[in-house]
Amino acid sequence: MTARTSSTPWFLSLPGLIFFLGMVVLPLTLTAVLSFHAYDFNIGVLDSYTLSNYTTVLSDPYFLSIFWRTLRIAFITTVLCVVIGVPEAYILSRMWNPWRSIFLLVIIGPLLVSVVVRSFGWSMLLGSTGLISKASIMLGLGPVRILYSEAAIVIALVHVMLPFMIIPVWTAIQKLDPGLEPAAWSLGASRFTAVRRIILPQISLGVLSGSLIVFGLSASSFAIPGLLGGRRLKMAATVVYDEYMHELNWPLGAAIAFIVLVANLLIMLAYNRMIEAKARKVLG
Amino acid sequence: MSFLTLNSLSKIYGNFTAVDAVDLEVSKGEFVSLLGPSGCGKTTTLQMIAGLAEPSAGTVTLDGREITREKPNRRGLGIVFQTYALFPHMTVAQNVSFGLEMRKVGRAERDRRVAEALALVKLDRFADRYPRQLSGGQRQRVAIARALVIEPPVLLLDEPLSNLDAKLREEMQFELRRIQQTVGTTTIMVTHDQGEALSISDRVVVMEHGRMTQADVPAAVYDHPATEFISSFIGKMNNIPGIALKLGIRAHGVILPATDCPATEGESAVLSLRPERITIVPAGQGHLHGVVSARFFFGSHWLFNVDTAVGQIIVSWPNTDGSLPASQGQPVGLSWLPESARVSARTQETSRIDA
Numbered sequence: 235m236t237a238r239t240s241s242t243p244w245f246l247s248l249p250g251l252i253f254f255l256g257m258v259v260l261p262l263t264l265t266a267v268l269s270f271h272a273y274d275f276n277i278g279v280l281d282s283y284t285l286s287n288y289t290t291v292l293s294d295p296y297f298l299s300i301f302w303r304t305l306r307i308a309f310i311t312t313v314l315c316v317v318i319g320v321p322e323a324y325i326l327s328r329m330w331n332p333w334r335s336i337f338l339l340v341i342i343g344p345l346l347v348s349v350v351v352r353s354f355g356w357s358m359l360l361g362s363t364g365l366i367s368k369a370s371i372m373l374g375l376g377p378v379r380i381l382y383s384e385a386a387i388v389i390a391l392v393h394v395m396l397p398f399m400i401i402p403v404w405t406a407i408q409k410l411d412p413g414l415e416p417a418a419w420s421l422g423a424s425r426f427t428a429v430r431r432i433i434l435p436q437i438s439l440g441v442l443s444g445s446l447i448v449f450g451l452s453a454s455s456f457a458i459p460g461l462l463g464g465r466r467l468k469m470a471a472t473v474v475y476d477e478y479m480h481e482l483n484w485p486l487g488a489a490i491a492f493i494v495l496v497a498n499l500l501i502m503l504a505y506n507r508m509i510e511a512k513a514r515k516v517l518g
Numbered sequence: 519m520s521f522l523t524l525n526s527l528s529k530i531y532g533n534f535t536a537v538d539a540v541d542l543e544v545s546k547g548e549f550v551s552l553l554g555p556s557g558c559g560k561t562t563t564l565q566m567i568a569g570l571a572e573p574s575a576g577t578v579t580l581d582g583r584e585i586t587r588e589k590p591n592r593r594g595l596g597i598v599f600q601t602y603a604l605f606p607h608m609t610v611a612q613n614v615s616f617g618l619e620m621r622k623v624g625r626a627e628r629d630r631r632v633a634e635a636l637a638l639v640k641l642d643r644f645a646d647r648y649p650r651q652l653s654g655g656q657r658q659r660v661a662i663a664r665a666l667v668i669e670p671p672v673l674l675l676d677e678p679l680s681n682l683d684a685k686l687r688e689e690m691q692f693e694l695r696r697i698q699q700t701v702g703t704t705t706i707m708v709t710h711d712q713g714e715a716l717s718i719s720d721r722v723v724v725m726e727h728g729r730m731t732q733a734d735v736p737a738a739v740y741d742h743p744a745t746e747f748i749s750s751f752i753g754k755m756n757n758i759p760g761i762a763l764k765l766g767i768r769a770h771g772v773i774l775p776a777t778d779c780p781a782t783e784g785e786s787a788v789l790s791l792r793p794e795r796i797t798i799v800p801a802g803q804g805h806l807h808g809v810v811s812a813r814f815f816f817g818s819h820w821l822f823n824v825d826t827a828v829g830q831i832i833v834s835w836p837n838t839d840g841s842l843p844a845s846q847g848q849p850v851g852l853s854w855l856p857e858s859a860r861v862s863a864r865t866q867e868t869s870r871i872d873a
């Protein structure tokens with residue numbers, strides 16, 4: 235009896251398990267194996283094994299600068315998403331319908347537009363002949379070109395990542411007792427103090443989980459840096475693409491991909507730890 | 519001398535009048551209950567006093583100072599919310615201390631006053647707990663301590679006991695009254711529980727459809743309800759429709775006596791009679807005859823349903839020595855002192871409610 239009941243969960247999770255093994259674990263393992271293969275420019279992937287892909291990547295300032303840039307862009311994007319998204323979520327939660335629905339749609343809007351179309355829109359705005367540059371020329375400040383800079387990547391990333399910050403924060407605010415703020419006011423707190431002392435500590439969990447999503451997605455973003463960063467400004471995902479599709483050095487690409495994966499995983503795990511510790515404190 | 523004055527205070531949402539020109543004067547140290555059915559505008563009235571809802575018209579004056587448009591954090595009133603609204607990420611002591619921090623009270627004095635407030639509500643041992651680790655009644659007492667520690671001129675309570683079970687609720691009613699009398703804070707409590715309002719307040723204000731219909735001491739509200747609605751809302755009441763006579767009414771050919779008879783003779787009127795003012799007498803005696811159709815035991819008293827020519831009459835009989843005046847199915851007579859009955863003119867509104 236017990237044997238049967240204990241095997242039932244396994245049986246029920248079988249489809250998911252097969253899917254996970256086939257679509258995630260298998261390709262990852264293959265990539266890991268590939269990253270240890272030797273490579274020759276004339277022959278291609280060799281059958282011998284080596285660590286040289288990793289030593290190349292980790293000792294080459296070119297790759298290191300790309301890793302560093304990836305982390306920096308992901309970090310700045312996350313910070314900006316917190317700075318913009320948290321107040322926005324708060325304001326949204328204080329809105330009445332129909333405005334709330336309208337603004338929610340505006341916020342989720344970027345996710346409904348293809349990344350190519352969206353990036354194309356940004357390049358028209360940010361390019362040297364774009365709207366912003368033209369406006370700056372008209373004001374006598376000379377042309378500005380934001381396109382193909384880290385700023386362009388960050389702007390476009392923040393644009394599309396904001397919903398991932400706003401929605402968890404908004405959900406956290408929705409769960410709060412609406413009487414909390416009036417209670418703080420009645421005790422003499424100003425509006426700002428009430429938000430800082432009462433609301434913020436309780437939605438910090440939402441902010442942290444939003445940051446986790448935004449950071450992870452930004453660090454592995456591909457289309458936006460590819461389209462708005464140009465040929466020179468590479469991020470981790472675009473350089474992996476280059477190794478695979480242009481250099482045809484698959485083992486090196488696999489090694490880069492693996493390093494990025496591990497680095498990302500480590501950062502997110504450490505962060506998750508922090509969230510859990512915090513959750514234990516807030517929720518008990 | 520009135521301490522808190524509401525002067526034709528009104529709140530209009532769109533084309534709906536939630537609170538309609540409420541006038542109220544509360545003296546210092548008084549405990550006033552706002553009583554009324556759901557949706558009659560009690561919370562809205564309280565929120566206008568607290569500054570959490572902006573009045574559409576009228577003024578609020580506190581101790582001679584008009585505070586109608588003042589922000590809630592400048593009024594300094596203590597508020598206990600229906601959901602308590604304790605800060606879940608702070609301990610009991612931190613919750614109580616918050617208002618003092620906002621007032622920039624020094625550390626040492628803050629600790630002293632927090633300890634005092636917690637002792638007042640008998641929660642000194644729970645200072646380091648989080649709200650989620652407390653029972654409903656304890657949370658409610660934290661909310662009271664938090665509101666009282668800032669020594670507010672007025673304490674506002676919005677249905678503070680409605681989340682508690684019947685037993686705890688009764689205990690907390692007395693507890694609330696004890697605390698209020700110890701501290702002497704002017705208190706306004708919203709409730710839809712008539713028993714609660716009658717038992718612990720100095721004065722009961724009854725609201726109906728956004729209007730204040732009676733404001734009086736509990737016994738007066740009970741014994742001399744201003745409207746038929748109040749008479750049936752507060753306590754049990756037998757309302758017998760009929761035609762007004764000089765001293766009583768005629769209903770279905772029976773003459774029912776009453777001394778308090780302001781209705782015009784010959785007009786349609788209602789005779790109101792509390793169940794506990796009726797005595798059961800042997801069949802053939804009394805003002806009204808009927809048959810006992812049901813009997814209910816309540817510990818301290820019995821309730822009899824008696825079917826009569828004028829409809830079903832409820833009679834309450836005290837359980838003093840365990841003796842019973844009648845059993846089910848037995849014909850009985852009903853008697854009362856004419857002073858206990860009240861006749862009022864049948865208004866348009868009351869006839870609509872009956873219909």
Ligand SMILES: Nc1ncnc2c1ncn2[C@@H]1O[C@H](COP(=O)(O)OP(=O)(O)OP(=O)(O)O)[C@@H](O)[C@H]1O
Binds near residue numbers: 531536554557563
């Ligand atoms: N923001 C609002 N917009 C429109 N109508 C409202 C609003 N707030 C309250 N009302 C209406 O005003 C009336 C009075 O509401 P209020 O909350 O004061 O009732 P209450 O007497 O406290 O009732 P309860 O005992 O159920 O708490 C209700 O009919 C309610 O529908």
Ligand SMILES: [Mg+2]
Binds near residue numbers: 560561562
């Ligand atoms: Mg209410």
